Amino acid sequence: MSAHPLYTADRLDRAAKAAAAAGLDALLVGPGADLRFLTGYDALPLERLTCLVLPASRDAFLVVPALERPAALASPAGDLGIEIVGWGESEDPYALIAARLPHTVAAVAVDNHMWAEKAAAFREALPEARQELAGQVLGALRTRKVPAEVEALRRAGAAIDRVHSRMGEWLRAGRSEREVGRDIAAAILDEGHVRTDFVIVGSGPNSASPHHELSDRVVEHGDPVVVDIGGTTADGYCSDSTRTYVVGEPSPEFLRLYEVLLAAQCAQTDAVRPGLTSGELDAVGRDPITAAGFGAHFIHRTGHGIGLDTHEEPYIVSGSPVVLEPGMAFSVEPGIYLEGKYGARIEDIVVCGEHGGERLNLTSRELRVLP
Known part of the structure; x- marks a missing residue:
């Protein structure tokens, strides 16, 4: 052995x-x-x-x-x-x-x-x-993780949480997305990864593009900013977590959007349990977002499996018959995107246990307002 x-x-x-x-x-x-x-x-x-x-x-x-x-x-x-x-x-x-x-x-x-x-x-x-x-x-x-793999994912989740907890060091008005992203990429390594896999910093209207690439756009006062980041640890296991920030005072309209999104994401993470299908879990978040009038703006699946790859089985997608089982690890990341205006996403990695789910990302999901 x-x-x-x-x-x-x-x-x-x-x-x-x-x-x-x-x-x-x-x-x-x-x-x-x-x-x-x-x-x-x-x-x-x-x-x-x-x-x-x-x-x-x-x-x-x-x-x-x-x-x-x-x-x-x-x-x-x-x-x-x-x-x-x-x-x-x-x-x-x-x-x-x-x-x-x-x-x-x-x-x-x-x-x-x-x-x-x-x-x-x-x-x-x-x-x-x-x-x-x-x-x-x-x-x-690979889909059903053993306890040692869950522990490796837990360490990866804690490492990326440490990066999100430091976001106030880098994200502020007057800096470009690219400048902020460069600092985040370095911090991903500093906080316990051996490789930075991706850094998404989508500010203002760019926050409405789920897979936005870093650009030279300068962050402005009042901008919502979606930060989706991940890396690979020495064990080979990956992290992936998204938080949404606002630089300065958020608008009432954005606060309402975020309130709907937060309630939906919390409901989904709370709903994780064996026997639920991936499609049913997707609906737990998609249905209230749709009821609030944002259904057309939730344009991607709820989540993806994670392990030695950032994206692997199971996929949490509408209509999927895949049944959740203990040991499955996946992201729960609903988003609402108003094209040309702004967007928001909240993402946690969750492991399905014998009786429910365990969130591996523990930074606050509340909207974080930065000066």
Whole structure:
């Protein structure tokens, strides 16, 4: 077993059993969150092939470029007891893998984010094997977090909360979104992340654009400002939290909009429990927003799963039949956006427990007015 509390060998065992149950002979997993989930190895996505080969009925092995083998061995993968095979520059790693698999392989699955050229090379190397996507197997394993993963997400949530608690240091009238965003990006690293993944600072009319990019617009007195930020921790697990601020005095119209949004988001986080569908949770917030006359301005889903990826299953979207289960972690982030005027969003990461939900972002959700 691995010495790392998150990346343990039982993940490989569970994945192999799930692959067999799905009628697959092997999983082929390249760099990305799926590989890190299974081995702890945060591999570089290179033109050279790195691939975990996980047969349903044989021992797994990890194929890496020879020059990357020391890094693979130094990662948690080196403690899993699996063979780490280095291949040289003149070798064909696809042929190497094909030769090590049983001749009877009839179905393999590649990870959902494998580069197309690599998936095509596997199709050529294993011409008799049906090729499918590994997401059907790995998605279910990754969606239901174990306690160690929840704790990793809890640490990530606390780290991004510390950044939001410092917003008054940077966000004020006379500074551009880009200047504010630069300070926030540095603070994300300072407060416990190893990578800044995104910084959204949408001021004034830009707050009505949910995925606004940083611009040179200067924050003005009276502006609502949507700040959506996230990063990745050393464990590999991600943070994501949005708060809405106002620089100076908010207008009565904006205060009414925010009151509706806050009530809806609080109702949704309070409603999280096993057995509720994702679509039903979406409706808990969408229905009162619609009743208040803002339905046409809530233009995105309620939320997304989070873990080793910022966006992963489950997705909290209108009409979804996906049933919430203990261990699922996802964002709850309703928003109201009046195009050309202003907008607001509140986002917390919530984990579904045995009897209800736990919010992992604990900074105040009340509208914060900055001088």
